[in-house]
Amino acid sequence: MADLSFDQTQQSKFGKTTLRIILYVLLTLFALYYLLPLFVMVTTSLKSLEEIRTGSLIALPREITFDAWKIAWASACTGIQCEGLRPYFWNSVLLAVPAVLLSTLLGALNGYVVAQWRFRGANLIFSLMLFGCFIPFQVVLLPMARLLGLMGIAGTIPGLIFVHVIYGIGFTTLFFRNYYVTIPSELVKAAKVDGANFLRIFWSIFLPLSLPIIVVTVIWQFTQIWNDFLFGVSFSQAGTQPVTVALNNIVNSTTGVKEYNVDMAAAIIAALPTLLVYVVAGKYFIRGLTAGSVKG
């Protein structure tokens, strides 16, 4: 009897290890598959044009040179101007940071109201906001252009911020609302009896609880806004274009030979901030997505 059961555990242990190995092999393959494009981009951006023309696509650079990066950053042509990505990168920063902060803050306030300060019509308003998440971008382009014109902020960075905040509120409200409904309503009642008002309860009790969902929302919004192309190309002018639009212009302004290394470097530069946000805050992202109710 004893021998038999010993045998069985041995066997199942063996089975488990095999499964593990298969799992890791598969995961590694998938990881390689997804990393390959990035690998090609990074290596290509470090090669000289000469080497790109003569060498193989997936070969490591024989000679590492940052020239392409310098050009992409400071002197690549985006049409008639040749200042590289730099000014547009800062446009994107000036656009994304306030838009992310504003839409997150508004989402937090909205979510707090919808989840904890039920009022007549709260459900309807929340449904409308949800609906707003699913309106295709293309539908709002013309009315939005008109509205921006009326407001006198057409073609400006504040105008773009406005568009992104409006468009983001639906999602950010949804995130915060779903997080805040898990917080027992007795917490609000206790704070009311303690004498705190609407904003005080939000500030002292809800915001401190919200770190995980703030991280989720910020990552989400930042990715959306930084990577946006359509709004950027529709509602900006020559001096206010975001980095995505500039990237497109660099890649498409064909003057003579195609500078693949510059294009790749520019693409990486444009993608770097979102990558960075994930690396820094990704841990909290997962945690925030799975965060459950708060036990007082």
Add this chain to the structure above:
Amino acid sequence: MAPILDIQNLFKNYGTTEILKNINVSIEPGDFLVLVGPSGCGKSTLLNCIAGLEPTTGGNLFIDGQDMTHVSPKDRDIAMVFQSYALYPTMSVAKNITFGMKVRGVDAATQERKLNEVANQLQIEPLLNRRPGQLSGGQRQRVAMGRALVRDPKLFLFDEPLSNLDAKLRVEMRSEIKKLHQNLGATMVYVTHDQIEAMTLATKIVVMRGGVIQQIGTPAEIYNKPANLFVADFMGSPAMNLIPATVLRNGKGAQIEISREGKEPILLHDQKAIDLPEKVILGLRPEDIAEAGFRAGENIQEAECHVEMVEPAGADTYVVSELGGKQVTARLHAETRASAGENLRFAFDLAKASYFEPETGNRLN
């Protein structure tokens, strides 16, 4: 003395559903009012109305003589302890307790002094720097009490503060709350559906059912003279025996006849029953039925009954028998020789008997 809390004709609807119907209660300073009733009868709703956390639909509510019907919770001078304790999860115990004072702009020195007083009183000094998540259930309960005590309000409101604790801790905390009430002389409104808690703590009990007050009275009144069948059945454990019976009258007096299956009926004299209608429901507490020969009293009458079940409970032994088509529980001393399936002579004491109208359930005597 002027009542500290006076509720007049209070109604509360959620949409079209009536939750509270015409509530009238008033309590004096120092009272310990306990609201009891089955789940969903509106106890928490009433408490929330008193606190101002829910708007009322009709009626008036006075605290210390002032009309508070439409005043916001923070201006009612009340403190509340919630069933889930509702401690602020990101604040330390000390911050939880002082939050109310901080919001109200009390100076730091006073905050500190009051915090220490309360922490000392509740013996939670070692916990002051912890977060609520790092506390046991009993400790959280204490902190929640501390948050209320530190305010020194006109009225304390408790919503089932002990229901999340295990049985032993509950008994401990119960006597602590009782002590606290006696030491502070504070006025308290306390919700529970544990009727032992109600009996031990209250100076006044309100029994509710379906949003309607069934009876208001001292624990003794509620226990000895329940106003209707619902109260009789709800308060007391084991519950009051409610036995269908017939009132027989002759020249001399009244007799209560209780039918039995396959046996001659039991006849019990009770002069109180003289004016009662013919069909009644007799209410007898288990302790009013004893083993013959072990009980002395004025109006003790004996009858032989068939024992169906014996349940020893330590200090007492409960014996179940069938009378009038109902399971009837008698409370016997622990050493009784009663055994299931045999006959035993029971002694009935009708001095505290209650009579109820079978249709309406209302008390008759």
